[in-house]
Amino acid sequence: MALNDVKTAVAQLTALVTDLDDETARGASVLPGWSRGHVITHIANFSEAMTRQVEEALQGRLVEFYDGGRPARDTAIEAGANRPAAELESHLNSATTGLLTAFGKLTPDDWQRPITHRTSNLAAALNTTWRELLIHITDLGLAITPGDWPPAFCLHLLEFLRPRTPEDITLILVPTEGPTWQSGAGEPRTLTGELQALTAWYAGRTPATPLRGQLPDLLPWP
Structure with a gap:
């Protein structure tokens, strides 16, 4: 809780x-x-x-x-x-x-x-x-900024936002610190960066640090 x-x-x-x-x-x-x-x-x-x-x-x-x-x-x-x-x-x-x-x-x-x-x-x-x-x-x-989000919040928000992943890809997020996170079933698309930056992008906010990889167009918020 x-x-x-x-x-x-x-x-x-x-x-x-x-x-x-x-x-x-x-x-x-x-x-x-x-x-x-x-x-x-x-x-x-x-x-x-x-x-x-x-x-x-x-x-x-x-x-x-x-x-x-x-x-x-x-x-x-x-x-x-x-x-x-x-x-x-x-x-x-x-x-x-x-x-x-x-x-x-x-x-x-x-x-x-x-x-x-x-x-x-x-x-x-x-x-x-x-x-x-x-x-x-x-x-x-x-x-x-989103760079201040606690890791536990980032992981919670990623789970909540799973419906944003396009249906034709498997989104693989590889944080510089922390476990790899994956969503969807389709062509693999891997992004790397800080956990807070990856989460900010997935939430429709501007990451505080750069991400690496080809960013897909996300679906609307659930």
């Missing part, structure tokens, strides 16, 4: 946005078309939505992740992105604190309770939160 990892990610995120100024908040993130305000708003809104999944699951209820679905999610991000930095920080801290509090209520018997998000359960929700936080921390384009 990754609860301690999620707590660590929240602490990293909190430190990054503490005393963020308005100019930096409105600066470009590494995501095309999004400022840092967009990323912070998205993380805060995601945290509130996941908190609701947890709290409703504890009551035996299933609810939509975002009221109004993806269109409402996107509208809310745009509406909140240009707020003053202090307001962004306050919203983020309140939302992530609430989420940690909700996860902290769960007993060992609760983790298999179903939720609507990805038609999964609360154990999967915790892993989803881990991914969302660590990936979007790097999307802020501040002090933390």
Whole structure:
């Protein structure tokens, strides 16, 4: 279970946005078309939505992740992105604190309770939160990059992203440190580099260090 990892990610995120100024908040993130305000708003809104999944699951209820679905999610991000930095920080801290509090209520018997998000359960929700936080921390384009991802997170993310491998190749990732990782069935395609760089590329982010090999076009995120 990754609860301690999620707590660590929240602490990293909190430190990054503490005393963020308005100019930096409105600066470009590494995501095309999004400022840092967009990323912070998205993380805060995601945290509130996941908190609701947890709290409703504890009551035996299933609810939509975002009221109004993806269109409402996107509208809310745009509406909140240009707020003053202090307001962004306050919203983020309140939302992530609430989420940690909700996860902290769960007993060992609760983790298999179903939720609507990805038609999964609360154990999967915790892993989803881990991914969302660590990936979007790097999307802020501040002090933390994919090169800082822990190896355990890289291996977890590679497994989650297996559906990105094209059907006609066998993707073989050979990290400079760590075990070889393989996905798919087809023509072998071998890439080498640092584990974090390989994982960043597979996740659609820019690797911090070079990769060697012919990069295939990947399928969409699962």
